[in-house]
Amino acid sequence: MFSSLSKTLLRRPLFLPATLRLISTAAAAPSRPSFTVSYLVNSCGLSPESASSVFNRVVFRTSARPDAVVNVLKSHGFSQSQISRLIGKGPHLLLANPERTLLPKLKYLSSVGFSVSDLANLISASPYLLTRSLEKHLIPNFGRLRDFLGSDKNAVAAIGRSPKILFKGFEATVDPFVKILRDHGVRESSIMWLVKCHSRTMIHWYDRLEGTVEKTKRMGFDDPSAAKFPVAMLAVMAMSESKWERKFDAYGRWGWSRDDAMSAFVKCPRCMTMSEEKIMAVMGFFVNELGFESSFLLQHPRLISMSLEKRIRPRGLVFKHLSSHGLMKTKIGLTTLLTVSDEDFLVKFLTPHIGEVPELLDIYWEKKHMAMGTVVP
Incomplete structure (x- = not known):
């Protein structure tokens, strides 16, 4: 038996070199x-x-x-x-x-x-x-997205926010949630906005989308074709119960009830997407610096979503100065002053009063430059 085994081993000379190769590699x-x-x-x-x-x-x-x-x-x-x-x-x-x-x-x-x-x-x-094929994957999928959004620029913006669209493909990422939104009557322009700006969220929470749409309707947004519906839907989708409670608490510190906060949410969904710090800062400016009641913002919740430093504070201080000189008669004028374009603001609220209150420009531009991080000339 030993002799037979020896002959077998001799007939298989690769065994020893293979062992040596393993040792050599190691x-x-x-x-x-x-x-x-x-x-x-x-x-x-x-x-x-x-x-x-x-x-x-x-x-x-x-x-x-x-x-x-x-x-x-x-x-x-x-x-x-x-x-x-x-x-x-x-x-x-x-x-x-x-x-x-x-x-x-x-x-x-x-x-x-x-x-x-x-x-x-x-x-x-x-x-x-x-690693994806240029001809078979990247080019056709970018083309689908471009055709849907109407331009290369919009497609680039969407991919920049959610590269998965291009990596996984349009049909695997965008098509499924677009179908759900269309079936529920969400307007096409709103769907395009969601694809361009919020695809990452929509793709990630796709399995919750049906329930989110229904929940948003029950919260007072009964018309999915309304322009504000997708904003409300994103708020409902992205915020946990604890976040909602923190927003209610922030508004509650200024005298709002939960019903007040929900009423403001239905008027302007963005007011509930602001951070608690932003809510407190904006409320504080209107109440403490401008002397308004917090109920004013309940009537105009859109103002809460505006930039405090770049828009509300510079223009609000102009409003306060004009009011102190008897040149701004009603608080309602503040909503117009805050919402018009920069050009219209200068034409309608600054230029006509420079002769009477020449320091207005300094007040406005100082705060504006501070907000933009630039040096006042």
């Missing part, structure tokens, strides 16, 4: 990860810990291909931190063919309107876009 292994990890740290900006983790997914013996990939990224405006982020998420891209795999896709995305900075942000956040 002995040589430290030099391979050492080169890869060093490259990831020194050329791609990864931390040693991240580089060690990435090594489990990609190994290379020379820097020729990775150098070519990194150089393409740098030439397209990617910063070191963006390259690190990209490689950390998609290390296999270091072995991609730049001419065949990367450049055509980068050039196409640039051609449809992604700026240098937008493109770098997009790809570093979602590097797997570069």
Whole structure:
């Protein structure tokens, strides 16, 4: 038996070399990860810990291909931190063919309107876009989105907010929630706005969309075709019960009941999407600085959603100064003063009174420049 086994082993000479090859590979292994990890740290900006983790997914013996990939990224405006982020998420891209795999896709995305900075942000956040076929996936899916939204610019904006639209595809991401909204009678312009500006939320909460639409109706928005319906729906979808309670509490500190807050919400859904800090600051300005009752904002909740520093405060102080000189007779005038365009504000409320109250311009522009972070000339 021993003799037979010996002959069998002699007839299989590959057994011993294979064993030696395993031993040789194990002995040589430290030099391979050492080169890869060093490259990831020194050329791609990864931390040693991240580089060690990435090594489990990609190994290379020379820097020729990775150098070519990194150089393409740098030439397209990617910063070191963006390259690190990209490689950390998609290390296999270091072995991609730049001419065949990367450049055509980068050039196409640039051609449809992604700026240098937008493109770098997009790809570093979602590097797997570069693994999709240009002709079979990226071009047709961008085309579907562009046709739906009406322009390349709108499609670029939507993808910038939710890269998943382009990565997963229009039919897998946008079509499902658009169908639900149409079935419930949401107007087309509102659907387009949701696709352009809030696709990330709509895609993420798709399984709750039917229930959200019905809940929004029960809260007083019984006409889904109304322009304010999608804003209310987003508020209902995005806010937990605890957030709603915090908003009720913020308004309650200024004398509003829960019914008051819900009444304001139905008039202007955005008033419930503001942070508690914003609610307190706006209420404080109207009540403490302008001397209004909080009930004024209950009648005009739209004002709560405006920028305090860029619009409410500069214009509100002009209103206060005009009132102190007897040039603004009613509080109702404040709503017009706050809601008109900048041009109309200057023409209707500043210019006519410069002769009587020349300091008005200084009051307005000082606050305006402070809000914009610029130096008063």
